Amino acid sequence: MFNSETSIRVRYSETDRMGYVYYGNYAAFYEVGRVEALRALQMSYREMEDSGIMLPVLNYNIKYYKPAFYDDLLFIHTSIPEMPGTRIKFLYKMFNTDGVLINEGETTLVFVNTKTGKPCQAPSNFLDKLKPYFNP
Secondary structure (H helix, E strand, C coil): CEEEEEEEECCHHHECCCCEECCCHHHHHHHHHHHHHHHHCCCCHHHHHHCCEECCEEEEEEEECCCCECCCEEEEEEEECCCCCCEEEEEEEEECCCCCEEEEEEEEEECEECCCCCECCCCHHHHHHHHHHCCC
């Protein structure tokens, strides 16, 4: 399993009238975790898109436990639990500075060929970077 961690500070514009982070913003926070996880593997969305692969989200699930508030520093733990094929799954756990789990979720993205618009296999150079995390 591949694991990565990044942090994000909650901006005022990301909160609602109650002072909580608006629930829809967590999808964007998870995207930060995903992008940084790929960067930790020396890959990027831009490189994939430039090579003719896009990664639209197929599925997004989240379970909320505690709210986050303006100016909180949040830690996003992102994992890739299995080798991708035509799909890649990301798992997330988000913690506040007290180490309290505030939510967890998952997304599934699909590797799509930009020319055909059809699903395709994950790029071999990407799989090569992931293999050390899955082979004993």
